[in-house]
Amino acid sequence: MSNERITLKDVAAKVGVHSSTVSRVLNPATRGMVSPEIATAVAAAAKELGYRPNLFAYSLRTSRSFTIGVIIPDLTNPVFPPLIRGIEEVLGQSNYTVILANTDNDPAREETLIAAMRGRQVDGLILATARRDDKLVRDIIDDKLALVLINRATQVENIDCILTDDAAGIRVAVDHLAALGHRRIAHIAGPERLSTGHRRIAGFRHAMAAHGLDCPPANIAACDAFSEAEGQRALIALMDQPSPPTAIVAGNDMQALGCYAASEALNLNCPADISIVGFNDMPIVDRLAPPLTTVSVPLRKMGAAAAQAMLGRLSGENPKTGTMELTPHLVVRGSTGQVPPTS
Secondary structure (H helix, E strand, C coil), X not given: CCCCCCCHHHHHHHHCCCHHXXXXXXCCCCHHHCCHHHHHHHHHHHHHHCCXXXXXXXXXXXXXXXXXXXXXXXXCCCCHHHHHHHHHXXXXXXXXXXXXXXXXXXXXXXXXXXXXXXXXXXXXXXECCCCCXXXXXXXXXXXXXXXXXXCCCCCCCCCEEEEEXXXXXXXXXXXXXXXXXXXXXXXXXXXXCCHHHHHHHHHHHHHHHHCCCCCXXXXXXXXXXXXXXXXXXXXXXXXXXXXXXXXXXXXXXXXXXXXXXXXXXXXXXXXXXXXXXXXXXXXXXXXXXXXXXXXXXXXXXXXXXXXXHHHHHHHCCCCCCCEEEECCEEECXXXXXXXXXXX
C-alpha cells in the first residue's frame, strides 16, 4: 500500500458495501445494526488495509474529544492501577483515551483538576474521589457533563455509581473471625465523610450484632484517612484499652499495613496475639509476613463496569442512572488464627 491515508471508502470498496456500513461496524455503539457476517468482513478488511479512524475529523463533526477524565485520590495506593486498567481496556475498544489525574486527597486540587479536564473538553469524568456531601459532583451534574463514580458514592441522586458491596465484605470478615472464636473484635474505620468509611462502619456494627457480639464505641477506631499511618495509630490506641481486642477488621489494606507496623512496635505476634483482616486485596498483600487475610474486591471488573456505564451515557443507550454493587469475597491467608487461649 502507498503512504496515503486509508479511508472508510477504501474499506467499503474492498468489502463491497457502502461507507456508512463500514462506519457502523467500526463504531461499537452501532455495530449491532449490521449483520455478523458483514461486520466480520469489514473488520478483517480494515485490519488488512491498516485503517485508522480519523478521530480529529470525527470530533469536529460530533463535538466530541474522545477523551475521558479519570480522577483518583492517591496514585501511590496499589488499589487504583487495577481499576484504571479495567477502565482503559473498555474505553480503548471504543477509541477513547483516558486522561488520569491524582488529587492527593486534596479537595482544592481536585477542583483545579476538574476545571482543567473540562478546559480540555473531556467527554466525561470518572471520579474515584467523591465525598458523601460533594458540591463538585453537584456542579458536574448541573452542567450535564457525563459522570460516573467508582468505589465511592455520594448523597447526590441520579448518578451512575460502581461500588463494592461494603456491608457484605465486612460481614464475611466478621464471620471468619467469629468462627475462629474471637469475641473482642475491633474495627479500624475509614473517614465517615467518605461512603466507604460510612458503609463499612455500619456493616461492622450489623455483623457484630448478627453474632450477638458487643460493639462498644471504644472498639471502633475512627481514622482521618485510609492510610498506613492512621492504621498504626489506631491499633496502638486500641491495644491500650483494659480489654484490648483479639482481632481487627481494618477499613482497607493500607490501614492493615499500619496494624502490622503497630504489632511489631508492641511486640505482638500476628496471628498468635492479634488477628488482622484487611479490605480490597490490593497487589502485594499476599507477600507480607504473614500474608494478609483480606476482603477481595474485583477491582479490574469495577473499572470495566465504570467504563461501560460511561459509554452507555455517551451513546444515549443507557439513560437510566443507578448503583451497581459488585460482590467481594474473603481470601484467608496467614494473618488470622484462633483466638488466643488466655483471652
